[in-house]
Amino acid sequence: MPSEGDTALLQLDGVQVAYGAIEAVKGVDLMLFEGEMVCLIGANGAGKTTTLNAIAGTLPLAGGTIRYRGEDLARLPAHKRLKLGIALVPEGRGIFTRLTVEENLRMGAYIRKDADGVAADLARVFDMLPRIRERLHQVAGTLSGGEQQMLAIGRALLSRPRLLLLDEPSMGLAPLIVEKIFEVVQSVREEGVSILLVEQNANLALEFAQRGYVMESGRITLAGSGRELLENPAVRAAYLGESD
Amino acid sequence: METLLQQILNGLVVGSVYALVALGYTMVYGILGLINFAHGEVLMIGALSALTTITALMGVAPELPPLMLLGAGLLVAIPTCMTVAFLMERLAYRRLRGAPRLAPLITAIGVSFLLQTVAMIVWGRNYHTFPQLISTTPIQPIEGVFISPVQISIIVVSALLMFALVTLVNRTRLGRAMRATAENHRVAALMGVDVNRIIALTFVLGAALAAVAGVMFASNYGIAHYAMGFMPGLKAFTAAVLGGIGNLAGAMLGGIVLGLVEAVGAGYIEDFTFGFLNSSYQDIFAFVILGAVLIFRPTGLLGERVSDRA
Ligand SMILES: Nc1ncnc2c1ncn2[C@@H]1O[C@H](COP(=O)(O)OP(=O)(O)OP(=O)(O)O)[C@@H](O)[C@H]1O
Ligand SMILES: [Mg+2]
Numbered sequence: 001m002p003s004e005g006d007t008a009l010l011q012l013d014g015v016q017v018a019y020g021a022i023e024a025v026k027g028v029d030l031m032l033f034e035g036e037m038v039c040l041i042g043a044n045g046a047g048k049t050t051t052l053n054a055i056a057g058t059l060p061l062a063g064g065t066i067r068y069r070g071e072d073l074a075r076l077p078a079h080k081r082l083k084l085g086i087a088l089v090p091e092g093r094g095i096f097t098r099l100t101v102e103e104n105l106r107m108g109a110y111i112r113k114d115a116d117g118v119a120a121d122l123a124r125v126f127d128m129l130p131r132i133r134e135r136l137h138q139v140a141g142t143l144s145g146g147e148q149q150m151l152a153i154g155r156a157l158l159s160r161p162r163l164l165l166l167d168e169p170s171m172g173l174a175p176l177i178v179e180k181i182f183e184v185v186q187s188v189r190e191e192g193v194s195i196l197l198v199e200q201n202a203n204l205a206l207e208f209a210q211r212g213y214v215m216e217s218g219r220i221t222l223a224g225s226g227r228e229l230l231e232n233p234a235v236r237a238a239y240l241g242e243s244d
Numbered sequence: 245m246e247t248l249l250q251q252i253l254n255g256l257v258v259g260s261v262y263a264l265v266a267l268g269y270t271m272v273y274g275i276l277g278l279i280n281f282a283h284g285e286v287l288m289i290g291a292l293s294a295l296t297t298i299t300a301l302m303g304v305a306p307e308l309p310p311l312m313l314l315g316a317g318l319l320v321a322i323p324t325c326m327t328v329a330f331l332m333e334r335l336a337y338r339r340l341r342g343a344p345r346l347a348p349l350i351t352a353i354g355v356s357f358l359l360q361t362v363a364m365i366v367w368g369r370n371y372h373t374f375p376q377l378i379s380t381t382p383i384q385p386i387e388g389v390f391i392s393p394v395q396i397s398i399i400v401v402s403a404l405l406m407f408a409l410v411t412l413v414n415r416t417r418l419g420r421a422m423r424a425t426a427e428n429h430r431v432a433a434l435m436g437v438d439v440n441r442i443i444a445l446t447f448v449l450g451a452a453l454a455a456v457a458g459v460m461f462a463s464n465y466g467i468a469h470y471a472m473g474f475m476p477g478l479k480a481f482t483a484a485v486l487g488g489i490g491n492l493a494g495a496m497l498g499g500i501v502l503g504l505v506e507a508v509g510a511g512y513i514e515d516f517t518f519g520f521l522n523s524s525y526q527d528i529f530a531f532v533i534l535g536a537v538l539i540f541r542p543t544g545l546l547g548e549r550v551s552d553r554a
Binding site: 087096097099 | 420427
């Protein structure tokens with residue numbers, strides 16, 4: 001468990017994000033330590049995706065700071081954040097549907113110059129996601145939803161991230177596929193990649209994650225270990241489909 | 245039969261130029277959803293900057309071989325056009341990304357006027373004779389069919405450039421990044437792509453092709469003028485829409501088809517209209533085609549819908 005003195009891998013302080021006049025994120029504090037898997041849960045429209053996009057750099061901040069390994073990210077555009085090791089698997093997967101599966105994977109390795117390392121990582125991704133290898137030369141738009149999600153994760157891994165941001169990887173997928181995806185996420189984590197996971201499927205997310213945050217209309221309303229949150233009656237009532 | 249063959253040959257020559265220019269329209273549209281109406285002016289700047297270079301060189305070193313003069317003209321025209329395109333993206337279009345569609349469209353028309361006016365100030369209002377450094381004396385490969393060395397060069401150079409561009413876009417890391425950016429700017433940025441750089445590069449590549457097209461166009465007709473970009477620009481735009489805007493193969497196909505229709509049509513327009521119109525009305529074909537495509541097949545021959553985005 002992280003102690004107070006450590007520098008966090010990722011630290012959000014009073015982060016605010018707005019879409020024009022609409023304030024979507026209204027002051028979020030959040031921390032993630034190296035090697036941790038932390039989840040962020042909350043109802044539709046709570047601001048989870050907005051928060052992840054702000055971390056990845058595709059949305060500007062209206063206030064607050066985001067620090068990564070102690071460095072303020074404010075002036076860093078998204079493409080440079082990836083070079084620091086922050087990769088986002090976006091909501092809806094963000095597959096390049098007109099590119100082939102292989103080209104999608106190569107886009108994941110776009111910033112890398114070490115061809116040998118990329119080849120080795122590709123091989124690891126194929127081991128983890130055998131379905132992807134079979135479809136290498138297919139146009140990615142023809143993949144099923146589950147395959148696209150696998151591809152999106154594999155593609156993000158090819159940048160060798162240190163921090164992986166996952167936005168609802170289970171969205172719209174059958175339970176069996178969700179299970180497989182969580183197996184993959186688990187093995188990524190075992191390789192030492194830190195993970196910030198956004199999920200609607202709170203039960204699953206809290207079971208996997210060490211710690212969790214609950215977000216409601218742009219603010220963090222609860223934080224704790226996965227177990228604490230799973231046992232919290234308010235969380236159970238709101239996100240785990242139980243009434244007390 | 246010889247007449248038809250001759251017209252097809254003429255059509256291929258003009259069509260190659262349209263195709264080169266159409267590629268610039270379609271690449272920019274593919275990546276930004278913007279119709280860069282100023283693209284035709286880039287062709288004009290290519291021709292006139294080459295003209296200035298060649299004239300100056302002829303003054304100081306008249307003994308230089310013609311091909312070297314032409315090469316020098318291109319060597320100046322290409323970077324000049326690339327710079328112009330780079331600046332127009334950087335100064336005008338970049339700040340309009342995400343603005344309502346009409347704004348960049350009107351801006352493009354404004355940029356087009358601006359470039360024409362600047363060219364008029366720099367090069368004057370007059371028609372200039374463009375030195376025909378590659379021979380325009382026709383040879384007869386087949387009895388009754390004529391083609392000049394400059395026309396052969398146009399077809400060959402265009403084909404090579406198109407091949408190079410298609411290879412770049414489909415086979416290289418850079419091309420992959422261009423295609424990824426065209427599909428989704430945000431996700432491309434998440435892959436580490438500097439989207440602004442890729443967009444600038446798209447403009448600059450299109451401009452390089454337009455520069456070459458401008459020099460070839462002027463070499464073929466022996467004339468250059470500050471307003472010479474307008475018509476081929478409009479034709480190339482038509483070609484891009486005809487092929488399916490946003491689609492590289494479509495732009496090339498559209499260019500060639502339009503060139504052929506114009507050339508063959510020009511040969512028969514008098515017969516069709518019982519002498520009412522003659523071949524100087526051949527420009528009509530481009531606009532009839534543009535109208536017909538937009539009404540009956542807005543996706544063009546190979547591409548996506550244009551009306552949704554333009
Ligand atoms: N592009 C946008 N323009 C305007 N408002 C937006 C935009 N994207 C999101 N919002 C608003 O911002 C708020 C937060 O949205 P966000 O997508 O971050 O929520 P979320 O927690 O990810 O929800 P979900 O679980 O549905 O994915 C919502 O009220 C949403 O309507
Ligand atoms: Mg979301």
